[in-house]
Amino acid sequence: MSGDKLNEEPVVEVKNATKRYGGLIAVNDCSLSVTRGSITGLIGPNGAGKTTLFNMVAGTQKPDGGQILFDGEDVTGLAPYELFGRGMLRTFQLAHEFSQMTSLENLMMVPDDQPGESLVNTWFRPSLVASRELEVRQRANDVIDFLRLGHVRDELAGNLSGGQKKLLELGRTMMVDAKLVLLDEVAAGVNRTLLKDLAGNIERMNRELGYTFFVIEHDMDLISRLCHPVIVMAQGEVIAEGPMEEIRQNPEIIEAYFGTPVEVA
Ligand SMILES: Nc1ncnc2c1ncn2[C@@H]1O[C@H](COP(=O)(O)OP(=O)(O)OP(=O)(O)O)[C@@H](O)[C@H]1O
Ligand SMILES: [Mg+2]
16 A cells, blocks of 8 residues: 555644653654554553653643644644544543443444434434434444454443453444544453454454554554554654564664664564
């Protein structure tokens, strides 16, 4: 896909973003972009500023300086729900309360514009409510089928394995028309087999359904399998960007990453 000009349009552009916590500069004048249709990786050592950068993109933290553009529009300082409405989603751990609902019901909880939520509609327009519920149920079933979770469709979420819960979290992003999905260490604590499953599904969502992903991960194998390009942060700054094969081979990046010079085989 590289070299395809049509796919080089940015979904997200971060321009000179800075975030300070007291005297500490967590993100220092960072600029980067996420191209539509890509699975862009963000790596770097602990404390590099990755999550802080994500939080500024997702609206949970306001930059002290700089700009965030989403789909070409300045969204700096917009709240997460406003960004959600524009199609920017991040995964959240399934809330504890949701463990007593089935996988299917968990997915059906996601869309926030269900007419059923309005009392007026429930009383005066029951058919609208019913048809909307059917639509949401159909979509939830499609998502379950896409993720190959059919065997746990009616299982309580609380009984799912760790990996199945992660897939369900991913599935929640598919219940609305997302333009960008942010994943912050979604694979943490997932075993190797389920990791492949998760990675495979992210790839299929990207290739078959056109989702764009921006992914923070510490698992280098996962990053190199999934992400192109990969952006490297260290000490609050973007220090490199490119294909993982190049980044792996660059001693300066490895040194910045691990803090000590490393022999490259
Ligand atoms: N809410 C906060 N208040 C004060 N300092 C913070 C806050 N959040 C992050 N920091 C600091 O900002 C720096 C960047 O943290 P951040 O969480 O963005 O790093 P990270 O790259 O996501 O690290 P990790 O890989 O460990 O998740 C760190 O020094 C961290 O201690
Ligand atoms: Mg982090």
